[in-house]
Amino acid sequence: MTTEELLIAKWRNLSPDKQQEAIAFVDCLSRPNTDSPLGQKLRAIRAKIxxxxxxxxxxxxxEQEIRERRGDREASY
Known part of the structure; x- marks a missing residue:
């Protein structure tokens, strides 16, 4: 089985939501890496989450969490 065939076989077993995640991941791989080190670190944290x-x-x-961490507990929606 070629790599392409293996990828297609795995793709067919994914839910539509997971297929969308896979598309986003492949899009990310095809973009040039122009992120700053901080941007790269934040994207890695997001991926782990x-x-x-x-x-x-x-x-x-x-926004609510930021307000709370800054001590503004009264400002809520």
Whole structure:
């Protein structure tokens, strides 16, 4: 079995959500690596979180967490 055939066989066993993740991953691989070291570190952290299955915060949840960490506990939605 060629590498391409193996990839296609594995692709067919993925759920639609996992197929979208695979597409995003391949897109990421094909982009030139122009990230700063910090950007690379943050992307690696994000990838580990996604692999763990922990859901990412929404924009709203992230803003709320930032406010709370800064001590503004009264400002909530």
């Amino acid at each position: 996604l692999e763990s299955g922990i859901p990412l915060l929404t924009d709203r949840e992230l």
